[in-house]
Amino acid sequence: MSMTLKQMRPVYVIGVGLDRYQRASERPYVEMGLTAIRAALADGNIEWQDVESFYLGTLALGMAPARTMIRHLGTTGVAIAQVENASASGSTSFRQACLDVASGITDVSMATGIDKLGPINSAAAQLGFDSLVRKPMAPVAQFALLANRYMSEYGTSLEQLASVAVKNHRNGAMNPYAQRQKVRTLEEVLAPPYISGPLSRLQCCPFGEGAAAVLVASEQAVSALPIDETRLVRVIASVSRSEQLYSAGENSDSELTGSSIKMAFEQAEISADQLDVVELHDAFSIEEILYAEAMGLCEEGQAAPLIAAGEFDIGGRCALSPSGGLLSMGHPMGPTGTGQIAEITRQLRGEAGTRQQPNAKIGLAHMVGVGAVCLVHVLQKV
Amino acid sequence: MAAKMFRVEDGKVIIMGTECSQCQHRWFPPVSFGCERCGAYGDDLHARDLSSTGQIYAFTTVPERDGGMYTLAQVVLDDGPAIRAIISEPGPEKLAIGDRVEGVSDGAEQVTFRKTSP
Numbered sequence: 001m002s003m004t005l006k007q008m009r010p011v012y013v014i015g016v017g018l019d020r021y022q023r024a025s026e027r028p029y030v031e032m033g034l035t036a037i038r039a040a041l042a043d044g045n046i047e048w049q050d051v052e053s054f055y056l057g058t059l060a061l062g063m064a065p066a067r068t069m070i071r072h073l074g075t076t077g078v079a080i081a082q083v084e085n086a087s088a089s090g091s092t093s094f095r096q097a098c099l100d101v102a103s104g105i106t107d108v109s110m111a112t113g114i115d116k117l118g119p120i121n122s123a124a125a126q127l128g129f130d131s132l133v134r135k136p137m138a139p140v141a142q143f144a145l146l147a148n149r150y151m152s153e154y155g156t157s158l159e160q161l162a163s164v165a166v167k168n169h170r171n172g173a174m175n176p177y178a179q180r181q182k183v184r185t186l187e188e189v190l191a192p193p194y195i196s197g198p199l200s201r202l203q204c205c206p207f208g209e210g211a212a213a214v215l216v217a218s219e220q221a222v223s224a225l226p227i228d229e230t231r232l233v234r235v236i237a238s239v240s241r242s243e244q245l246y247s248a249g250e251n252s253d254s255e256l257t258g259s260s261i262k263m264a265f266e267q268a269e270i271s272a273d274q275l276d277v278v279e280l281h282d283a284f285s286i287e288e289i290l291y292a293e294a295m296g297l298c299e300e301g302q303a304a305p306l307i308a309a310g311e312f313d314i315g316g317r318c319a320l321s322p323s324g325g326l327l328s329m330g331h332p333m334g335p336t337g338t339g340q341i342a343e344i345t346r347q348l349r350g351e352a353g354t355r356q357q358p359n360a361k362i363g364l365a366h367m368v369g370v371g372a373v374c375l376v377h378v379l380q381k382v
Numbered sequence: 383m384a385a386k387m388f389r390v391e392d393g394k395v396i397i398m399g400t401e402c403s404q405c406q407h408r409w410f411p412p413v414s415f416g417c418e419r420c421g422a423y424g425d426d427l428h429a430r431d432l433s434s435t436g437q438i439y440a441f442t443t444v445p446e447r448d449g450g451m452y453t454l455a456q457v458v459l460d461d462g463p464a465i466r467a468i469i470s471e472p473g474p475e476k477l478a479i480g481d482r483v484e485g486v487s488d489g490a491e492q493v494t495f496r497k498t499s500p
């Protein structure tokens with residue numbers, strides 16, 4: 001009989017660190033990554049020598065980037081591996097670190113995500129299975145199709161759709177690690193250019209570079225090391241799923257999200273109404289609406305008007321994308337999923353500053369990735 | 383490795399799909415490594431012609447580099463699979479979800495779809 005994460009050894013997030021997400025620069029990834037790693041070590045009051053396994057989620061860095069970087073922390077012989085799972089690479093990196101601690105193989109593990117903006121070599125593209133569309137089709141077109149279907153079904157207005165980006169830019173403007181740190185009005189979000197269909201530029205996430213690091217530890221490590229036990233956050237669910245066959249026309253990312261979230265709630269023994277903060281894959285504004293509904297945060301067809309009405313603002317019933325989400329904090333690929341854990345940890349500790357969701361006790365991180373995959377983690381204040 | 387994906391017979395576009403004889407699942411594009419529904423492979427998979435008639439499930443405009451624009455749609459074929467297709471006529475302002483469409487070919491390497499219902 002297989003076990004859930006919650007049934008294994010408890011796993012605690014004890015330290016988080018980020019290097020600001022930003023446009024492509026000349027900075028070496030080693031410097032970016034070390035900045036995030038040292039910040040996480042300082043945050044957790046842990047020495048690098050205590051870290052027993054290390055994961056690096058990345059898409060663009062190329063083969064074997066971890067050791068080239070971590071040698072500058074002083075070599076310890078730590079177990080290392082690169083993790084690639086499309087946009088969910090950083091989430092998968094975090095899951096691997098959690099599983100090491102939960103199983104007892106390690107007492108302290110570190111998950112990171114680090115990426116530069118570079119060419120990404122897609123396996124599917126190399127196989128060349130074609131479609132009838134012989135024109136360039138960016139990923140955004142898929143989400144514009146979903147937006148068209150959803151808006152027509154529920155009578156959603158362009159303003160309601162855009163309100164997702166207004167909220168997330170407002171949140172991101174308070175996040176020192178966000179790529180976009182600027183409050184945007186509804187008029188600004190609705191302004192051209194339109195990248196595809198109803199999705200204007202500010203309703204599409206910026207791509208760039210960045211680094212994120214998260215330290216996880218066992219109960220034994222928490223007792224043995226000088227870790228502040230008042231700031232502990234426990235990981236109470238970890239779900240990793242891949243796409244199944246759905247009926248023609250069904251939105252696979254929503255279906256996959258719905259079934260993954262259901263498993264996460266069962267593992268964590270919680271329901272949607274207990275969530276205080278949620279970081280989700282809002283690469284395009286329509287996605288936040290679709291996934292909020294797939295998570296059961298509201299009825300189908302209700303997310304857009306509720307977001308427009310401020311129900312999912314910081315201070316509302318549940319803060320959606322308090323970091324600014326992918327739309328404002330950015331989507332540097334490898335770091336994105338790891339960075340979500342950093343934000344939720346800060347929120348549950350009550351250390352999110354002006355972005356703080358009052359009295360946050362339970363948070364959820366959700367990523368989807370091309371393929372398709374879905375990763376979900378649930379964290380709880382201890 | 384662009385496999386042949388369609389042909390024209392008596393002026394009609396035939397979409398070339400694959401079908402599983404174990405579970406009757408049909409798909410497009412025609413990739414015959416194994417059935418996504420039941421895992422059958424090899425002789426259990428065979429070529430299956432699909433009618434190019436279907437219904438618009440969703441559509442959107444996609445800007446092109448040269449400043450132009452095309453209309454992209456998700457079309458659910460009457461024969462089962464949902465595919466991505468370019469709608470050549472009419473323009474997006476005259477399209478609606480649920481519109482009937484069928485494939486047309488200019489004889490070149492391209493199939494587009496046009497609306498058939500009023």
Ligand SMILES: [Zn+2]
Binds near residue numbers: 407419
């Ligand atoms: Zn089959």
